[in-house]
Amino acid sequence: MRSIRRELLLWLLLGLVVAVAAAATGTYYQARREAKELFDYQLKQLALSVSNERISVLPHSHERELDDDLAIQVWDRNDKLLYSSSPELAIPRRPDPGYSNVATHRGRWRVFGIQARDKLVQVAQPLAVYEELAAAMAFRVVSPLLVILPLMGVLVWLTVRRGLRPLTSLSSAVRSRTAAALQPLPETGLPDEVKPLVVSLNDLLGRLGRAMAAQKGFIADAAHELRTPLTAVQLQLELARWATTPEERAAAFDDLQRGVSRATHLIAQLLTLARQEPGATNRPLEPIDLVETARLVVAEQAPFAADRHVDVGLSNAVESVVQGNPEALRVMLGNLVDNAIRYTPAGGRVDVAVTHADRHAVLTVRDTGPGIPAADRGRVFDRFFRGHELDVPGSGLGLAIVKGIADRHLARIELDSGLDGRGLCVTVTFPM
Amino acid sequence: MRLLLVEDDAMIGQSVHKGLRRFGWSVDWVRDGRAAELALQNEVYDGVLLDLGLPRVDGLDLLRAQRRKGNDIPVLVITARDAIEDRVEGLDVGADDYLVKPFHMEELAARIRALMRRRAGRVSPVIAIGELRLNPATREVTLADKPLPLSAREFALLSALADRPGAVLSRSQLEEKLYGWGEEVESNTVEVYIHMLRKKLGADFIKTVRGVGYMVAKSA
Numbered sequence: 001m002r003s004i005r006r007e008l009l010l011w012l013l014l015g016l017v018v019a020v021a022a023a024a025t026g027t028y029y030q031a032r033r034e035a036k037e038l039f040d041y042q043l044k045q046l047a048l049s050v051s052n053e054r055i056s057v058l059p060h061s062h063e064r065e066l067d068d069d070l071a072i073q074v075w076d077r078n079d080k081l082l083y084s085s086s087p088e089l090a091i092p093r094r095p096d097p098g099y100s101n102v103a104t105h106r107g108r109w110r111v112f113g114i115q116a117r118d119k120l121v122q123v124a125q126p127l128a129v130y131e132e133l134a135a136a137m138a139f140r141v142v143s144p145l146l147v148i149l150p151l152m153g154v155l156v157w158l159t160v161r162r163g164l165r166p167l168t169s170l171s172s173a174v175r176s177r178t179a180a181a182l183q184p185l186p187e188t189g190l191p192d193e194v195k196p197l198v199v200s201l202n203d204l205l206g207r208l209g210r211a212m213a214a215q216k217g218f219i220a221d222a223a224h225e226l227r228t229p230l231t232a233v234q235l236q237l238e239l240a241r242w243a244t245t246p247e248e249r250a251a252a253f254d255d256l257q258r259g260v261s262r263a264t265h266l267i268a269q270l271l272t273l274a275r276q277e278p279g280a281t282n283r284p285l286e287p288i289d290l291v292e293t294a295r296l297v298v299a300e301q302a303p304f305a306a307d308r309h310v311d312v313g314l315s316n317a318v319e320s321v322v323q324g325n326p327e328a329l330r331v332m333l334g335n336l337v338d339n340a341i342r343y344t345p346a347g348g349r350v351d352v353a354v355t356h357a358d359r360h361a362v363l364t365v366r367d368t369g370p371g372i373p374a375a376d377r378g379r380v381f382d383r384f385f386r387g388h389e390l391d392v393p394g395s396g397l398g399l400a401i402v403k404g405i406a407d408r409h410l411a412r413i414e415l416d417s418g419l420d421g422r423g424l425c426v427t428v429t430f431p432m
Numbered sequence: 433m434r435l436l437l438v439e440d441d442a443m444i445g446q447s448v449h450k451g452l453r454r455f456g457w458s459v460d461w462v463r464d465g466r467a468a469e470l471a472l473q474n475e476v477y478d479g480v481l482l483d484l485g486l487p488r489v490d491g492l493d494l495l496r497a498q499r500r501k502g503n504d505i506p507v508l509v510i511t512a513r514d515a516i517e518d519r520v521e522g523l524d525v526g527a528d529d530y531l532v533k534p535f536h537m538e539e540l541a542a543r544i545r546a547l548m549r550r551r552a553g554r555v556s557p558v559i560a561i562g563e564l565r566l567n568p569a570t571r572e573v574t575l576a577d578k579p580l581p582l583s584a585r586e587f588a589l590l591s592a593l594a595d596r597p598g599a600v601l602s603r604s605q606l607e608e609k610l611y612g613w614g615e616e617v618e619s620n621t622v623e624v625y626i627h628m629l630r631k632k633l634g635a636d637f638i639k640t641v642r643g644v645g646y647m648v649a650k651s652a
Contacts, residue, residue, distance in 0.1 A: 227512040228441055231534035235447035238537045242454060259443055 005160045012156045016149055024142040032134035036110075039130060040099060043112040047123040050074070051116035055083045069129055071109070073122040082119065091124050101127065166194045174201075182209035218383070222270050225384050225396070229263035269397040272331055273383070276404035285323040285409075290354045290361055290430070293326070297333040298352055301341060309346035312337065316353035320361035322430040324409050332405040335398040336365040336426050342394065343369035344423065361430040366418040377415045402426075433548065433592060434476055434609050437461045438468040438491065439483045439510070444533075448481065451537040456571060456588045457544075458612035465489025472498060476608040477505060479547055481540070484511040484522070492525055499526035506547040510535070545569055552595055559594050561648060564633065566594050580632055585610060589625045593638060593648045602645035 055074055074083040075093050089109075094100050097113040102124070111124040166189075173185060184202040187195065236259045240252035291314075298314050305312040333352070340350040348368040355362045372380055379385050381403040384396040406413050411430045418425040435452060439445035440463050449461045460477075462468050465486040472480070484491035495507055509527040511518070519530050528550075529543050545568050549557060559566040563576040571587055573580040582590065592609045593601060601609075603622045610625075611617050626638055626646060639647055 224512050227533045228444065231512075232441065232443035232447060234534045235444060235451060235537055239447055239451055242451075255443070255447070262443065 005157070005164060008160045009153065009156050013149070013153055016152055020142055020145045020149065023145065024138045027141040028134050028138035031137035032130055035130045035133045035137075039110065039125060040112070043099075043110065043123050043125060044114075046070075046072075047112050047114045047121050050123065051114055051119070051121045069126055071122075071124040073124075075120040075122070077118055089124070091122065093120065094122060163191070166190050170194065170198065180212075182206075182212065218274075221384055225266065225270075226263070229259060229266055233259040233263060266395040266397070269395040269401065273397055273401050273404060276328065276331075276401055276408065283325060285325060287321045288324040288326050288329055290320045290322060290329070290363055291317045293329050293333055294352050294354050294363070297330060297337055300334065301337045304338070305341045305350065308341060308344075310341050310344045310348050310350055312341060312350040312352070314353070315351040316355055318355050320354050320356060320430070320432065322361050322409070322432055324430075328405045328408065332402050332428070333363065333365070335402050336428075339394075339398050340365050340367035340369065340424070340426075343367065345369065348423075356432075357429070359432055361432050363428040363430070364425060366423065366425040368418060368420070368423040371417060371422065371424045372415060380415070381413070402428075433457045433478045433588065433595075434612065435459045435544070436468065436471055436477045436480045438463075438465070438480065438486065438494075440464060440486050441483070444483075448537070448540070452541065452544075453612075455541050455544075456584045456591075458588075458610060458615070460613045463487075465491065465494045468494055469497070472503065472505070475503075475505075476605075478551075478609070479506040479508065479544060481544075482507055482509050482527070484509060484513055484518075492522065495522075495527060496525050506551050508540075508543055508547060510540070542569065548595065559591070561594055561597055561650070562637075564594070564637070566591060575633060582629075582632070585621075586625055586629055586632075589622070590629055590633075593646060597648050597650045600641045600645045600647045605645065 050072055070085070071089050071091060072083070072085040073081060073091060073093075076082050079093055081093075089104055089106065091102055091104060091109065091111060094102075094111055094113045097115050097120070100111050100113075102109050102111050106126065108127045109124045110127050110130070111122055113120060113122045170185065182205045184205055185198050187198050187202065190198055233256065236252065236256040240249060240256050243249035243252045294314055294317065298312055301312055337350060337352060344350055344367045350368075351364075351366045353362075353364045353366075355364070376385075380399050383400040385399075386394065386396040403413060406428055409430060411428050414427045414429075416425045416427065417423065433456075435457055437445060437448055437452070437459050439448060439461065442463075445461050445463060449459050452459045460471060462471050466488045468480075468482070468486075469489065471477075482491050482495060486494070491509065491511070495509070498505070498507075506528045507526065508529045508531060509522045510531045510533065511522070512533045513519075513522075514532040519532075522530050528547055531540060531543060545557070548568070549555075557567065557569055559568070565572075565574045567573070568591060573582055573587065573590070588610055589606060592606060606622045607617055610622070626640075630638060637648065639649060641647060
């Protein structure tokens with residue numbers, strides 16, 4: 001798992017280490033160059049002083065310098081070694097005077113040669129001395145930094161933890177919640193980096209809360225509405241059990257059958273409604289010819305209309321292709337036509353039409369029924385709202401379903417007076 | 433006994449209407465609050481079965497208005513609203529009992545009997561007058577511990593009188609208790625049933641108060 005704290009710590013410390021290493025390296029090279037100049041100068045001074053002395057006094061006059069780290073050689077004109085302070089070192093005679101580096105069995109040495117009248121003086125010093133000095137200087141520069149490094153680590157750790165504390169408290173606040181607790185998280189006192197997260201979380205919580213409330217309301221409504229048909233079935237069943245004559249029993253069972261049908265219809269409508277809820281399906285919309293849908297629905301409903309002596313038909317059909325879900329559109333138009341037929345008295349008429357208006361496809365269903373009073377028109381799309389027409393059976397869900405489907409298709413629904421100023425006219429306007 | 437059923441749902445209303453008549457009660461059924469208000473204006477009912485979610489006038493408003501007018505008729509609320517607050521509100525507004533849908537007809541009938549019993553101030557479910565025992569729940573009648581078979585109308589007439597011993601009920605009051613709306617009332621039926629009851633119970637059990645009506649003495 002990625003951890004901001006671990007990553008910050010890792011990269012900050014890595015950066016520090018690189019910085020310290022760079023400082024050390026820089027100091028080392030700088031010190032070595034300076035040491036080289038210094039020691040070269042010393043070598044030269046020593047060579048000059050040796051060249052001015054007699055060979056016999058050399059071991060005594062330079063006793064102090066003649067330790068392991070300094071070698072003096074004196075050669076005569078014929079390349080004969082007159083004197084060597086460290087004979088085992090075997091530094092050859094350099095062809096040219098001046099500075100040069102020589103490899104020996106004791107490592108690389110720095111040699112300075114000078115020609116003085118009849119002899120050649122060579123003074124040598126191990127290069128390791130330079131390097132040791134440079135390393136010592138580099139170490140002196142870096143050592144305080146090395147002490148600071150762990151301190152920096154602790155500081156970084158604490159700062160990051162402090163900086164991330166709002167996130168920690170946020171996550172524990174979220175963790176300690178129950179699934180039902182959707183009140184917003186506190187937005188005050190948050191750093192700028194965390195605030196957008198909390199704000200969008202609260203936004204999500206709000207939307208979730210509203211969706212949950214809608215869902216709860218729906219379930220409560222549904223359970224409540226199911227009581228009515230179930231009560232009827234319960235009572236019809238008791239009456240059927242009490243029936244004493246075959247005729248009474250047959251009538252009671254007919255009633256019972258109707259009661260069960262009503263409950264079944266209500267459940268089917270509830271399921272249809274649930275399927276039309278936003279987010280219930282993610283099936284992509286496809287091009288649908290509304291005329292085709294209207295033909296299908298009218299044909300489906302024709303037997304029901306004939307039973308009730310209502311004349312149902314497609315009065316106007318202009319090809320109109322809209323983006324939609326074919327099943328949903330059929331359910332929607334089916335509900336509208338079914339309603340129209342149900343509420344229209346015998347001898348009445350239901351007209352379905354598909355037309356164009358202003359780059360929109362317009363679907364209308366007109367009937368010669370009682371219509372809906374203007375005062376009720378806003379509420380008829382509410383779930384379980386039923387008008388005053390008590391003798392028309394229904395679940396009170398048909399228009400809620402229609403509204404849900406229209407909303408999903410970005411279509412607008414309007415209610416108006418129907419044919420000849422009587423009845424109801426439902427207009428659904430689709431974008432094309 | 434005559435009850436007013438206020439229920440907007442056709443299937444439930446029809447079933448309760450049919451079912452309660454099997455208990456020997458006459459039931460009038462109205463389907464909205466306004467019709468219920470009208471029906472309650474003539475005070476012939478022994479009780480009201482009231483659904484709350486009614487068109488036009490809400491059931492609770494109807495009940496509140498009746499209680500404000502001083503109408504003390506027993507009211508049994510029948511509703512799908514089952515939340516505690518709803519029940520409390522219903523009872524506080526003036527309902528005598530509260531029955532949540534779905535319910536059994538038997539329970540409804542038992543609650544109606546209980547309401548009637550309380551209203552008459554009786555404790556025992558069995559009405560006892562002299563040697564007569566009348567059980568409204570089983571509709572069994574005994575006289576001196578012997579079963580007394582009665583027709584539904586005879587039982588209804590006798591229980592109307594026995595329910596309030598000492599009270600005089602007029603012929604039209606008795607007719608109202610025997611017949612619901614739309615039922616043909618033949619002339620002098622009350623006299624016919626009184627005559628048949630007297631044959632079974634003895635001539636003195638039901639007394640005629642001339643020019644007023646009939647009564648059962650408190651201890652015959």
